[in-house]
């Protein structure tokens with residue numbers, strides 16, 4: 106089923122241009138997708154990757170340029186038309202209906218019917234289970250989507266796309282919210298689909314994945330195509346250089362700043378929401394990592410410490426003083442900040458531009474007398490926008506129009522601005538490009554240098570191990586093992602987290 | 617770009633155009649519209665609705681809705697009439713108590729819909745019935761006339777040559793503008809309406825913020841009730857019928873999104889004026905009351921429809937704005953070249 110050199114490619118995009126109110130997102134990009142080939146589309150945040158695939162998926166209409174399917178030009182006015190032409194897409198933004206079940210979401214708009222024209226619920230359940238099976242996830246087809254974790258929602262999204270009859274499968278950052286184990290399963294599945302003759306377009310900021318799975322790589326920068334090359338001709342450094350424009354020497358520029366003053370001491374903390382008898386200490390200037398599988402209870406630990414869930418047992422001391430947070434406001438007033446995992450739903454104000462998104466956590470700082478000072482807010486906005494190299498349009502435009510990476514940086518900026526002394530980062534680099542990740546790492550170093558402590562949750566294990574001082578492995582809302590980050594490798598971490606191994610040493614809270 | 621100028625460019629221009637359109641159409645249908653007497657009538661009539669619309673806007677910005685404002689107008693007018701006429705309270709004290717009553721009713725709305733977790737639509741639909749019912753109950757259904765000779769000057773008086781109601785409206789809108797734009801509490805309302813979950817995680821006290829919008833809305837409705845009572849020097853349980861719809865229409869025509877978080881108070885004022893002009897036009901053309909309701913309904917649907925297509929509309933209206941106030945952009949060399957005479 107592989108394309109022969111003589112036959113036209115399945116899809117060919119020629120000189121696609123697209124602009125949004127003054128921003129030229131694509132400046133003439135050509136791109137091909139061949140049967141049986143996994144084509145990775147790479148580039149920094151805002152380089153136009155999502156815009157390009159949205160043209161293919163019928164969400165956007167290119168301003169100019171041609172799209173050829175099997176050599177014949179086509180135009181789409183609606184995503185349904187693209188779907189009818191065999192294009193199945195997993196968008197970067199979730200497109201699930203939160204109040205419906207997993208099964209209803211997967212079969213939305215194409216529910217199996219009985220002869221009476223009524224929905225055939227039994228078939229739908231059975232089919233859902235069949236679709237979920239290759240992803241090896243235990244999910245109840247009847248579960249309501251909004252009650253699932255972000256990772257599970259992502260898996261449903263993937264299952265939905267895969268279950269469509271398609272010749273081209275487009276995945277825009279499908280693994281951003283996934284853990285190592287889920288990612289590996291997904292990559293295996295993608296390879297299998299390609300081997301069956303599907304064309305796959307794969308967008309990811311995790312280059313190790315790209316090198317594992319892709320056949321060919323296209324790099325975009327500022328809406329231009331920099332290169333399209335077979336992957337075996339390239340090394341990771343080359344790709345990064347093409348994306349960012351400069352050499353990046355070190356991917357994880359970790360600086361250790363731990364000092365022995367305890368910042369946060371947690372003793373036997375339990376919540377009604379699945380945290381069981383958790384104990385650990387974070388020192389000032391320390392990055393304390395929480396590793397574990399998706400759904401292991403890391404986010405729940407974070408929620409508890411931020412005053413979102415009620416504590417049923419245990420003691421928490423912050424800088425030696427016993428505290429009890431009943432609301433995020435109390436946690437924030439005590440110098441705790443949280444960057445939530447799901448930035449769209451829990452992080453961003455789409456009715457605000459970047460400055461007001463940033464200053465919201467510490468508005469009191471913007472007061473002159475009893476009144477907010479918009480000039481001061483703009484200055485604070487400018488300061489953090491340049492500090493985190495967020496696109497300057499963020500100062501004027503709603504954050505709705507920013508690329509995923511820029512959006513994440515806006516949320517990070519909010520907590521930098523809030524001067525938190527303990528910062529909980531739940532998947533802070535999810536969906537952001539190498540350059541932006543480096544910015545985040547530098548920011549982490551800068552923060553710890555100031556004595557700020559960080560609780561880092563990341564499903565990117567290399568990142569977690571490199572950027573943490575110590576790592577705790579969590580399973581079922583319980584800490585199984587705490588170790589110096591340098592003493593643990595990815596596979597040991599995975600083994601403990603998945604329950605294959607319970608840790609070579611007894612759990613200890615000591616650093 | 618200056619913040620207030622930007623606000624005008626992007627948000628105020630649409631409602632302003634709607635108002636101008638209404639003025640043009642109405643003055644085309646009747647020559648009695650553009651008379652000084654009529655215009656000052658419109659100004660007086662609009663004051664109650666304009667003040668209730670402040671409350672409607674605050675609640676809508678926070679992501680809620682308040683259907684009880686018309687009923688509060690009726691109850692405050694009736695209670696006021698009883699307090700001042702029957703119990704002989706001084707006018708100022710009566711009014712102060714009425715404002716407290718409005719705030720209290722707003723508190724009930726807000727408390728039930730935030731801490732009680734009942735959608736505000738349902739809560740205020742219920743309290744709307746209860747409150748108007750109370751107004752009927754305490755008056756026995758008959759209006760209380762000639763409340764006090766001290767009341768009418770509060771409405772018909774003037775200050776520095778301006779009618780008092782106009783001054784009330786201007787002062788309240790300026791205060792609300794400052795509140796929404798320059799205070800932490802005002803910003804919190806936008807944050808809660810924009811993304812409740814993000815607001816909570818940013819330390820905004822969500823329930824408290826929403827409660828404030830309802831309390832302020834109740835107070836505004838009470839003020840509208842006081843004005844109505846002063847204008848007619850009476851209290852009747854039938855006052856304020858439809859005020860809630862007109863107030864919400866004003867907010868929505870002003871571009872407030874019913875999803876919360878979008879809208880501004882200046883646009884609401886233009887929205888309220890639009891509603892008043894349309895009603896006045898219908899009155900002058902002696903259109904039956906039933907048709908007036910139908911027209912208002914149609915306008916609300918139109919305004920909400922426009923709200924849905926707002927993104928593209930604000931693009932276009934801001935282009936129209938550019939016609940009047942051009943953006944400072946470098947002159948295009950291309951057109952300059954074309955201007956060159958041929959050699």
Ligand SMILES: Nc1ncnc2c1ncn2[C@@H]1O[C@H](COP(=O)(O)OP(=O)(O)OP(=O)(O)O)[C@@H](O)[C@H]1O
Pocket residue numbers: 125126128129130148149150151152153154155156157197506507508509510511536537538
């Ligand atoms: N609907 C839109 N309206 C306005 N601007 C947009 C819109 N969609 C994208 N853009 C702009 O187009 C540019 C390209 O965005 P795009 O989402 O394609 O980037 P991306 O490469 O997918 O980035 P990321 O890695 O962060 O997802 C950005 O500058 C973005 O702000």
Ligand SMILES: [Mg+2]
Pocket residue numbers: 154155156197277508509
């Ligand atoms: Mg993207």
